[in-house]
Amino acid sequence: MSMLHLVNKSPYENSNLKTATSIMNDGDTLLLIEDAVVSAVKAGKASAMLDGCKVSVLGPDLAARGISEDKLVDGIDVVDYTGFVDLVESNDKVQSWL
Amino acid sequence: MSQTKKFMYINRKAPYGTIYAWEALEVVLIGAAFEQDVSVTFMDDGVYQLVKGQDTSGIGMKNFSPTYAALGDFEITKIYVEQESLEERGLTLDDLQHLVWEDEDEDYAEKDSIRLVSRAELGSVLAEQDVLFNF
Numbered sequence: 001m002s003m004l005h006l007v008n009k010s011p012y013e014n015s016n017l018k019t020a021t022s023i024m025n026d027g028d029t030l031l032l033i034e035d036a037v038v039s040a041v042k043a044g045k046a047s048a049m050l051d052g053c054k055v056s057v058l059g060p061d062l063a064a065r066g067i068s069e070d071k072l073v074d075g076i077d078v079v080d081y082t083g084f085v086d087l088v089e090s091n092d093k094v095q096s097w098l
Numbered sequence: 099m100s101q102t103k104k105f106m107y108i109n110r111k112a113p114y115g116t117i118y119a120w121e122a123l124e125v126v127l128i129g130a131a132f133e134q135d136v137s138v139t140f141m142d143d144g145v146y147q148l149v150k151g152q153d154t155s156g157i158g159m160k161n162f163s164p165t166y167a168a169l170g171d172f173e174i175t176k177i178y179v180e181q182e183s184l185e186e187r188g189l190t191l192d193d194l195q196h197l198v199w200e201d202e203d204e205d206y207a208e209k210d211s212i213r214l215v216s217r218a219e220l221g222s223v224l225a226e227q228d229v230l231f232n233f
Contacts, residue, residue, distance in 0.1 A: 008115065009115070010112050010115070010143045012142060012143050012186065012187065013111070013112075013142070013143055034114070034115040035112045035114070035115030035116075035143070038112065038143075038146060038187065041187065041188050042188065043187075043188025043189075044186070044187045044188035044189075045186050045187070045188070047188075059156065060155075060156025060157045061114075061156075061157060063152075063153040063154070063155070063156050063157075064113075064114050064152055064153065064154040064156065064157045064159065064161070065112065065113065065114065065146055065149060065152060066149035066150055066151040066152040066153070066163075066193075067149070068151070071188075080156075
């Protein structure tokens with residue numbers, strides 16, 4: 001059973017990212033969308049929470065916030081809306097940490 | 099007679115995920131029209147509002163970030179950015195828009211609007227204000 005974990009709020013504003021990353025199982029994927037995309041910036045303190053997790057981030061939300069891909073944590077997967085749908089389809093369940 | 103008061107608008111949220119940043123900007127411009135002594139603070143996730151190179155074409159929302167460059171024309175010349183908030187997020191002043199205003203007393207010389215302040219310094223600036231608006 002694989003699960004897609006969705007986080008949409010900034011890790012500097014609430015603890016949703018911390019909860020999601022600490023509860024994730026092997027084989028699960030984390031998708032960062034909306035304000036949560038700032039979590040993926042390598043130089044930011046919150047990026048440490050992503051260690052050991054398989055992480056995707058929504059490209060259009062990065063671009064809207066002026067974050068270029070070279071600023072991101074290594075090994076992170078930048079996806080578009082089609083990639084978002086693919087992730088939903090390829091996982092058994094979706095958990096939104098609202 | 100009306101009296102000029104020191105108004106400060108405090109921005110603490112990232113843009114686009116919620117409507118706060120845009121609404122704050124609108125209120126700031128309205129406040130400026132009433133000829134008050136207006137200053138604007140960006141701290142916590144609010145610092146993301148000033149990040150340059152924003153492109154919202156992929157999310158179907160208006161990119162309102164160019165409007166920050168117009169604040170100087172509305173005589174809003176004091177824009178405080180908190181240093182600790184930038185550092186925690188891996189940002190530097192170079193990641194932000196370069197905001198300026200023209201000083202008509204000095205032959206319209208361009209001056210920097212952004213004042214990088216520590217949390218302690220910001221505390222002192224807050225204490226000087228008459229009215230605080232939070233977004």
